[in-house]
Every structure is written in structure tokens, then in C-alpha cells.
Amino acid sequence: MTDTALIGVGLYTLAEAERLVGVPAGKVGRWLRGHRAHGRQYEPLWKPEVDLGDERIYLGFRDLMEVRVAAAFIHAGLSPQKVRRAIDLAREMIGLDRPLSTVHFRTDGRTVFLRMAEDDRDRLIDLFRKQYAFREIVEPSLKHVDFGEDGVPRRWWPLGRRGHVVVDPERAFGQPIESTTSVPVASLVAAVSAEGSVEAAAAAWDVPSSAVRHALEFSSLGEMRKAA
Incomplete structure (x- = not known):
């Protein structure tokens, strides 16, 4: 493909x-x-x-x-x-x-x-x-799954809409993105490591600090699953 x-x-x-x-x-x-x-x-x-x-x-x-x-x-x-x-x-x-x-x-x-x-x-x-x-x-x-008119899943909100992270195959090849900015979660999390803080990562991506926090919250869920 x-x-x-x-x-x-x-x-x-x-x-x-x-x-x-x-x-x-x-x-x-x-x-x-x-x-x-x-x-x-x-x-x-x-x-x-x-x-x-x-x-x-x-x-x-x-x-x-x-x-x-x-x-x-x-x-x-x-x-x-x-x-x-x-x-x-x-x-x-x-x-x-x-x-x-x-x-x-x-x-x-x-x-x-x-x-x-x-x-x-x-x-x-x-x-x-x-x-x-x-x-x-x-x-x-x-x-937390959104369905199309045909009854088929179209997108998924792993933490619910209030978590502001969506998995949508139409965007970023289906990788989790922060929904208010459309920036991939992985990119925002990596920016925190590279820049040293949430605020610096937000400035680097020109997004609100809240978007970076949404990405970190979602990422921490994945880490907890790996540790379980």
C-alpha cells in the first residue's frame, strides 16, 4: 500500500x-x-x-x-x-x-x-x-467512538472528548493527535523532553500549554499500560 x-x-x-x-x-x-x-x-x-x-x-x-x-x-x-x-x-x-x-x-x-x-x-x-x-x-x-452514517467507526477519543486526544484515520495516518491543534501527541511529548518544560514545548510548537498537557496525560496512560 x-x-x-x-x-x-x-x-x-x-x-x-x-x-x-x-x-x-x-x-x-x-x-x-x-x-x-x-x-x-x-x-x-x-x-x-x-x-x-x-x-x-x-x-x-x-x-x-x-x-x-x-x-x-x-x-x-x-x-x-x-x-x-x-x-x-x-x-x-x-x-x-x-x-x-x-x-x-x-x-x-x-x-x-x-x-x-x-x-x-x-x-x-x-x-x-x-x-x-x-x-x-x-x-x-x-x-467514545464516533460513527459514520453507515454505522462504521470513524474516530476514537481514548480519554473521551474532554481528554482532547483523538485517533482519526483521516489525520496523521491515524496517530493520536491533540484535537484542538491537530499536532501529533508524540511530537508534543518529545518537545517537552527536548525543551525542558511544558511552556517551552508549547512555545516551540506555537500552541497553548494546555495542548501539551493533554498530550502528556494521554502519553502517561500508555506508560501505565506498559508497566501493568
Whole structure:
């Protein structure tokens, strides 16, 4: 893919995805590359949006959003194989390649799991017997996500709008930016290190000091995730 083709798609390494969504890079790699365990080959949960032709795994913005929802289901007790089955069924019912992170899935996802239970003659887990339990899993994963009219995620506010950091595949190739200035978070954080203070970094970039503080707050969240 060319740089132009990545506009509106986003580009994230596994390490960047881990910092953003909090799911270990190795786990995301297994989900998107497939893996072999106990003599059995497991296929990828889905094909990543981005292929740079170097055999490494990269994610697009939609992949990031899909990972968040898939991780929530696995944390709730579903096996990756059942998540894969849910994705396949949701693709049939919703008609989108990455259905878990859509508004449509938030509405129709419980039907997907009930159909799985019927088709597989497996009750899955009691969690999906009640609508509120299903929503308790899905809603936090899609929190602070802006959707387009087609129900597809368009941008994500990791700390909420009040955090003033947005991940938008239409801007800066999807890297986190400070929303009031559109300056990449990484650039503002690096400026603090280089200039020695928030005020000096703000002057160097000709932005308000508050913008630099927003970037530092977001960056500290990523550091806490790495330390956890």
C-alpha cells in the first residue's frame, strides 16, 4: 500500500496497537496472523486492513476497533474460536468485513450469539442470555467512538472528548493527535523532553500549554499500560 492509500485507513504496528488499546502485541499478532498450538492450526480471526508487503502484521483503524471488541468477548469467557464464529456469522448478517465494532453489531450482536447457540448446539455462556449482559461487554469497547452514517467507526477519543486526544484515520495516518491543534501527541511529548518544560514545548510548537498537557496525560496512560 502507498502512503496515499493509507489515508483514511490508519497505520499501526503491533506495539503501537498495544499502547493504544491495551491488548498485548503478541496476542493481537496471533489473532491476525493465525498460529499453531497443541498440534492444531488456528486461522486468523480476520485479515488486517493493511499489507505493506514485508510479511509483518500492521493494523488499520478499523482493526484497532475490532480488536477492542474481540478482546472484551475473550475476557468475558469466549474462546477465540467462538469469537471467530461470531465474526463469520455477523459478516453474513450485517454484511461488513469487520462487524464487531459497528453500530449494527451493537444492535444485532445478541442475535448473532443466539444463532451460534442454535447452530453449534452450545449454550455458549449464560452471559448472552440477557440483553443487558451483552451490552455490558460491547458498550465499554465502543465508548467514545464516533460513527459514520453507515454505522462504521470513524474516530476514537481514548480519554473521551474532554481528554482532547483523538485517533482519526483521516489525520496523521491515524496517530493520536491533540484535537484542538491537530499536532501529533508524540511530537508534543518529545518537545517537552527536548525543551525542558511544558511552556517551552508549547512555545516551540506555537500552541497553548494546555495542548501539551493533554498530550502528556494521554502519553502517561500508555506508560501505565506498559508497566501493568
